[in-house]
Amino acid sequence: MAKDSKATKPARGAAKAEKKKKAPRGERWRQILAAFRITRQRDPKLPLWMLLAFVASFAVVLLVFTLLGGPIYLNIPVSVLSGVLGLMIVFGRRAQKAAFREVEGQPGAAGWAIQNMRGDWRVTQGVALTSQLDAVHRVLGRPGVILIGEGSAQRVRGLLAQEKKRVARVAGDTPIYDVMLGEDEGQISLRKLSNHLTKLPRNLSAAQVNTMEKRLQALGGSKTPPLPKGPLPRGARMAGLERTMRRR
Numbered sequence: 001m002a003k004d005s006k007a008t009k010p011a012r013g014a015a016k017a018e019k020k021k022k023a024p025r026g027e028r029w030r031q032i033l034a035a036f037r038i039t040r041q042r043d044p045k046l047p048l049w050m051l052l053a054f055v056a057s058f059a060v061v062l063l064v065f066t067l068l069g070g071p072i073y074l075n076i077p078v079s080v081l082s083g084v085l086g087l088m089i090v091f092g093r094r095a096q097k098a099a100f101r102e103v104e105g106q107p108g109a110a111g112w113a114i115q116n117m118r119g120d121w122r123v124t125q126g127v128a129l130t131s132q133l134d135a136v137h138r139v140l141g142r143p144g145v146i147l148i149g150e151g152s153a154q155r156v157r158g159l160l161a162q163e164k165k166r167v168a169r170v171a172g173d174t175p176i177y178d179v180m181l182g183e184d185e186g187q188i189s190l191r192k193l194s195n196h197l198t199k200l201p202r203n204l205s206a207a208q209v210n211t212m213e214k215r216l217q218a219l220g221g222s223k224t225p226p227l228p229k230g231p232l233p234r235g236a237r238m239a240g241l242e243r244t245m246r247r248r
Contacts, residue, residue: 057086143200144175
């Protein structure tokens, strides 16, 4: 009996491990459904575009495989999978566009976009702020140090110049880039920010990034109150923060 109980322990452990694996999968589906509902509210044509993407992908792949003489039992499943893939691609892109439209122009939007970028990016939000909630965010990555300004271009240019001088004291030969968010000439829109940063040349190794991070930590961050984590809702005001900023 003792041997039997010992023999069942690995089986129980395997069962628990299997349950843990299944749980995140269900959680991911709930997140996808929640994202679909939110995106559909912002983009009422989303279901139509997803349906068109499925039908177009399905039809094209089925036609190609049929012309190549593939067996029907293989053509249809592959076509269905292709349709689902096309549907998900359209959903992801339109969800991203809807999210950017919702937050664009709001204080904290740039910080939100940077924090959701893929890759090893060391982000320090709000290293410089004004009483009008214009901000400069500092990003460290393989390209070097990137300073991102959001808000009024006239006010932010001065903040960018000041922060660039501060960073230059410890940066040495590390490249320093500055980016101004906006739709005007010479500016980068919020939805294109991620692509812009990922296209910058890789000037630093992973070890150099770690070394540079320590230098920037020694430099310190902003002495002003931090921006909220994520963009502010439309029409919302941060009266307490604005009063504090004006006193400074």
